[in-house]
Amino acid sequence: MAFTELDELTNVAAYLKRVGAEVVNFKSACVKVTENGYPRTTGWIKFNTTAGTVKASGDVDPPTEAEALAIAEELKTAKFPHPVALSAMADSPKGLNPKDDNVFVFHDFQNRVVMLQERVETPDGKMYIPWTRWSDGKWRKMEPEDHVPFYGLPGAKDHSVLFIHEGPKAVQKIKKLISGEAVDDRFPWLEYFRWGAHVGWIGGVHSMDRSDWASLARMNWKKVVIVADNDNMGKAVVPKIAQHFHVPTYSIVFNDLWPTAFDLADKWPDEMFGDVNNYIGPSIEHCIEPATWCTDEFEIIGAGGRPKIVHEARDVFCNQWVWIEQQDLIVNLDMPQYRMSTAHFNSFCRPFSHVGNTAQLFQKSYAGSQMKLTYDPSKVGTLIRDAAGLGAINLYQPSPIKPEEGDWEPFLEFMEYLVPGEEDRDHLLQWIATLVACPWLRIVWGILMMSEQQGTGKTTLGTILAELVGRNNSSFPGENMIVGSDFNGWIANKRLIVVNEIYSGHSWKAYNKLKPYVSDDEIEVNIKFEPTYTQPNWTHYYLCSNSTAALKLEDGDRRWLVPKVTEKKWPKEKFAAFHKWLRAGGFARIAFWAKTYEQRGGKYLDRGQEAPMSSSKKELIEESRSDAEKMTRELAEAIAELGPDAEVAIPILWIKSWLVDRLNDQVYESPRVLANILSKCGMFTTDRVKMGTKYHRLVVNKEPMAGWIPARLREAVRKPDDILKDEF
Incomplete structure (x- = not known):
């Protein structure tokens, strides 16, 4: 039987030429325009070969009455072939190699070949040519008569996760990478994509309704991930696809770091790779968004x-x-x-x-049951039980940096430069190792890094710590956010707080504000316009300052390690080499150093262990003292220098009056505070003793004197001026 070609029908061809339509198959033709780089079908022409009718819809001129009658007469006598699905492809269109990377073989849901698509580069851009096999044994540049097929269906039913891509090129590339047929050392997300079916829809964002989404959705998927092109039209199609699926659905969203229209078939930006070709761009986890139809x-x-x-x-x-x-x-x-x-x-x-x-x-x-939010690095998983046994959602997410064995000496060299003193450096390294390797343990003291020289690397170390802990687990508040505001959203759901510049040595406000944050087991979170709530405290503090008066510290402080930081800057080439090493996998090697810290003879910090003393801390404590406290301590030292045989008693109120006189009324310490200061200096306080018409508490330099009778105590009474004379 001789079959009719559509272009052999004179009246059909004339009508299609008049309205600017192109043949799709023997039953349809369409009118297309290009919008934002995507072809959009604006009108359809459908031929009913059985009834001999033609019908136009959309933005296309319908046939005139005369055209319709002429077309009907042609259709009545035309004998058209029908498309066939091939269980095996014995031949292909002339000049077309199905194994060519620019030729894509499409199957139906029964794994039969229903179409080939040829990708052609033209001066105006890429063009896709469909090829289908027909019952007369010919291959034609036509699409199937019903739905356009999906690409990549063979083997899809063996998976429970479906990745949907726009077009066949990305699917082809990923399948070849997974099978080992191709190699690409710049495809960093391959492991995420390895365990799933990859399917592409064709026709662009304007032709979605031509695909058989219902059949695809019926394939018992457990999860669907939509990977659209990186442009507005590509992203806009995500909800339209998601609506077809009744399973948890997600989308991968490329941001401005990728070029416009990027898809996974394209070359990844060079800026996303370090000096030794290591990937430094966003993780796949940071690009996934919920996309389940609601x-x-x-x-x-x-x-x-x-x-x-x-x-x-x-x-x-x-x-x-x-x-x-x-x-x-x-x-x-x-x-x-x-x-x-x-x-x-x-x-x-x-x-x-x-x-x-x-x-x-x-x-x-x-x-669902009532739940609460919590942040608990000591627990694994999202759904956990809190300390009271109640259901909670754990907001903690581990750092994406995974420990990797390798040379960590550049980090230790940097630390040796930054903190020259071995004892201080060892304490700091112990803190860092515990912070990085033991997320289940909270250290109840922080780090205060001070140097007058700028650019020594204090901030660099803070950045390293944030990367190792995880940027999502770190925050970088300014000093005023801590000291000058009642809101503390910067503390919520964080393990590391980095303050790159603090200068609060003029006031106790910062120290007192930070006290509970550093040491308390629970914190109250106060975020603007939200209800306050209490959550476990997992924060650690790393403070930097270019002033040696960064923070006031009280005697016996147990909350801060103050290592002595270098005042000599590293050469620029040393910093450049160190940052290059970090970009080339250095963070992963530091993480491995921390993970194996105890295996090499180190010891992680214990829960509740207090901050060690250091020479810089002693100096800061001394600088934190008021003039009145300094004079009071000088008085205690002068009494001690009188020798072991001296017996000295001084009324505390006399000391207060003496300080007021010497310091021109600038004394804010109460007699009780002064007595506590002298007690720390080795002196003792008596009960009230009558002296003249008033009763006084005395400080004495020997413990037994506190039990002496008043008469004997009165004999030992001395005035502060008699002891310090004119030293002030």
Whole structure:
């Protein structure tokens, strides 16, 4: 039987030429325009070869009455072949090699070949040519008559995770990388993509409805990940795809670090790789977003028998979110970094929902137990039990940096330069090793790094610590955020607080404000416009200053290690080499150094262990003392220098008056505080003793004197001026 080619039908060809339509197959033609780099079909022409009719829809001129009649006559006598699906491909279009990287073989859901697609580069850009096999044995540049097929279906049913890509090129590349047929040392996310089916849809964002999404969705997926191109049109298609699936759905969103229109078939930006080709760009975890479609839409018969549209939240969507009563937040169980107020939740869900108030439908359908948010690096997983045994969502996420064996000497060399004193450096390294390798243990003292010389590397060390702990577990508040504000959102859900410049040596305010943050087991979090709440305290503190009067410290301070920092700057070439080493995998090697710290003879800090003393800390404590305290200590030292046989008693009020006289009334310490200062200097306080008409408490330089009778004590009374004479 001789079959008719569509271009042999004179009236059909004339009509298609008049309206600017191109043949799709024997049953249809279309009119296309290009928008934002994507082809968009604006009109369709459908031929009914059985009835002999032609119908136009969309933005295309319909045939005139005369054209329709002429076309009908042609269709009545035309004999068209039908497309065939091939279990095996014995031949291919002339000049086309199915193994060529620019030729893509498409299968149907029964794994039969239904189309080839040829990718051609033209001066105007890339062009895709479809090829289908027909019942007359010919290959034609036509699409199948029903749905356009998906690329990559063979073997897909063996997986539970589906990755959906725009076009076949990325699918082809990933499949070859997984099989080992191709190698690319600049495809950093391969392990994430290894365990899943990769399928591509074709036709662009404007032709989605031509694919058989219903059949794809019926393949028993447990999870769907949509990988759209990096442009507005590509991202806009994500909700349209997600609506077809009733399983947890996610999207991979490329940001501005990738070029516009980037997809996974493209070369990754050079800027994302370090000096030894190591990947330094965003992790896959930082580019994944929730994308489950939220709602279903139904038509019911309402009052009076009229149809009515109703909506309800999908179960799969509701099961991914939980309401946290304590903070009145809605939190994603799989990705708890997505936690939002009701208004924010509605905005976030709007592209994936039939309605504007998705939160209302969610709360109406929500049947979960009451949970709380917590932050607990000592527990593994998102869903945990808190100390009281209640269900909680753990917001802690480990650092993406994984320990990697290698040379860590550049880090130790940097530390030897930064903190020249071996004892101070060892204490600091012990703190760092424990911080990095033992997230389940909280160190109850912090680090204060001071040097008057700028650019010594204090901030560099803080940046290194933040990378090792995880940027998501670190914050960088300014001094005023700590000292000058009642809000402390910077402390919420963090392990490391880095303050790059603090200068609070003029006041006790910063020290007192930081006290509970450093040592308390729980903290109250106060975020602006949100209810306050209490959570476990896992914070550690690393403070820097270019002043040696950075922070006041009290006697016996146990909260801060103050190592002596170098005042000599490293040469620029040394810093450049060190940063190059960090970019080339140095962070992973420092993490390995910390992980194996005890194996090499070190010892991690114990819970509750206090900060060691250092010479810099002693100096800072001395500088923190008021003039009155300094004079009081000088008085105690002068009494000690009188010798072991001296017996001295001084009324505390006399000491207070003496200080007021010497310091021109600038004395804020009470008699009780002065007595405590002298007690720390080795002196003792008596009971009240009558001297003249008044009773006084005395400080004495020998413990037995505190039990002497008043008469004997009065004989030992001395005036401060008699002891210090004119030294002040």
